[in-house]
Amino acid sequence: MPDKKAVVLLSGGLDSATTLAIACSEGFSCYALTFSYGQRHRREIDAAKKVADSLGAIEHRIVTIDLASFGRSALTDSTLNVPKDNIHIGEPGKIPVTYVPARNTIFLSYALAWAEVLGAFDIFIGVNSTDYSGYPDCRAEFIAAFERTANLATAAAVEGKGRYRIHTPIIEMTKAQIIRSGTQLGVDYSLTHSCYDPDERGRSCGRCDSCRLRLKGFAEAGLKDPIEYKNE
Amino acid sequence: MPDKKAVVLLSGGLDSATTLAIACSEGFSCYALTFSYGQRHRREIDAAKKVADSLGAIEHRIVTIDLASFGRSALTDSTLNVPKDNIHIGEPGKIPVTYVPARNTIFLSYALAWAEVLGAFDIFIGVNSTDYSGYPDCRAEFIAAFERTANLATAAAVEGKGRYRIHTPIIEMTKAQIIRSGTQLGVDYSLTHSCYDPDERGRSCGRCDSCRLRLKGFAEAGLKDPIEYKNE
Numbered sequence: 001m002p003d004k005k006a007v008v009l010l011s012g013g014l015d016s017a018t019t020l021a022i023a024c025s026e027g028f029s030c031y032a033l034t035f036s037y038g039q040r041h042r043r044e045i046d047a048a049k050k051v052a053d054s055l056g057a058i059e060h061r062i063v064t065i066d067l068a069s070f071g072r073s074a075l076t077d078s079t080l081n082v083p084k085d086n087i088h089i090g091e092p093g094k095i096p097v098t099y100v101p102a103r104n105t106i107f108l109s110y111a112l113a114w115a116e117v118l119g120a121f122d123i124f125i126g127v128n129s130t131d132y133s134g135y136p137d138c139r140a141e142f143i144a145a146f147e148r149t150a151n152l153a154t155a156a157a158v159e160g161k162g163r164y165r166i167h168t169p170i171i172e173m174t175k176a177q178i179i180r181s182g183t184q185l186g187v188d189y190s191l192t193h194s195c196y197d198p199d200e201r202g203r204s205c206g207r208c209d210s211c212r213l214r215l216k217g218f219a220e221a222g223l224k225d226p227i228e229y230k231n232e
Numbered sequence: 233m234p235d236k237k238a239v240v241l242l243s244g245g246l247d248s249a250t251t252l253a254i255a256c257s258e259g260f261s262c263y264a265l266t267f268s269y270g271q272r273h274r275r276e277i278d279a280a281k282k283v284a285d286s287l288g289a290i291e292h293r294i295v296t297i298d299l300a301s302f303g304r305s306a307l308t309d310s311t312l313n314v315p316k317d318n319i320h321i322g323e324p325g326k327i328p329v330t331y332v333p334a335r336n337t338i339f340l341s342y343a344l345a346w347a348e349v350l351g352a353f354d355i356f357i358g359v360n361s362t363d364y365s366g367y368p369d370c371r372a373e374f375i376a377a378f379e380r381t382a383n384l385a386t387a388a389a390v391e392g393k394g395r396y397r398i399h400t401p402i403i404e405m406t407k408a409q410i411i412r413s414g415t416q417l418g419v420d421y422s423l424t425h426s427c428y429d430p431d432e433r434g435r436s437c438g439r440c441d442s443c444r445l446r447l448k449g450f451a452e453a454g455l456k457d458p459i460e461y462k463n464e
Contacts, residue, residue: 066295102341102345104385105341105381113332139384150334150337152373152374152377153336153368153369153377
């Protein structure tokens, strides 16, 4: 059987860790791709390294991109505060302050470039629309449009060597379903990191949108979150 | 009249310089965006700075991107040779060795991010398909697919603030038509740079695809190319 390669976007959070585990379980040789984009903390990238290693990725690349220079997101702009104590994610019609302009478009473009060089036609991304994030670039319509673009953008597709497919295996799962699937596939969630605003020791705040969605997910899955929180 | 902002991709070559001049002539306040992506020479970026300045761009940003780490193009990989002495560009069904995987997808993604932050909905790119380059991401079908993706990817579009439009004003022009249009709009082509393989003094080789297309264009336009060539 020929080697089926896939590029898997990996942030170090639980969604992308689960996505990587699913890609591996489907028989792909996985090439993990992580971006360093002016996040406030290195914690996330360290988590991505551990996750890639523990799930047996063939290779893990970390690409530095300069999103911070464009500004205007609480995730890249240190003058904006990360919202706390309410789940702002999922407010109907509201796009959270943590939205990063065109982030997934940029991430998928790099994944496409690497896929073409590797001779891979499969790209996995852990977007999720059920725990609806309010991020426009996490929706199926966006992914379908990008996939179409990818198949017009590249020499490999135009020369008929294959068709690119953007896989979104967790797009319709709840956080609890993601955690249950990953647990069955052997994901070690103690290696993952979700908090937007960890303390100097790397402990999660437990209060930002990302922590709250995570904790709610573990509670609904009937499992204990293995990471350390500040006020435990 | 409200300020109409546009992001204009600018390489420092004559196509993108002409595109910037056209965007300015259409009344846009132009924000020029140049990428440093492991090209062999800084000459191109220096040219972009001079062109942006001479045409009155409001701002010029240079973003460093790490395309070289993915390899596999004569423009980013120093182990491949730039082809010489024949115009390889335009051979039917052949994609040149100077093709960079997913390059325009990555460039347009960054332009989209900056446009969203600026509140701009217009992006200009100097792709050209008449002097057909063989690059899949220079075709109108690709541009249309990216435009559709942009309008699904971003908060600004989803919130109904506007619709992104990718402008390709020179897509159907011959090189001679591009040079004539730019000359009428006051482009100083002595500031532009096209050569894939300039010498240590920055003089163009006159032999690579890019030089040959340029020289042919000036000849057909009945104009003299004002830049310096090695064997003049």
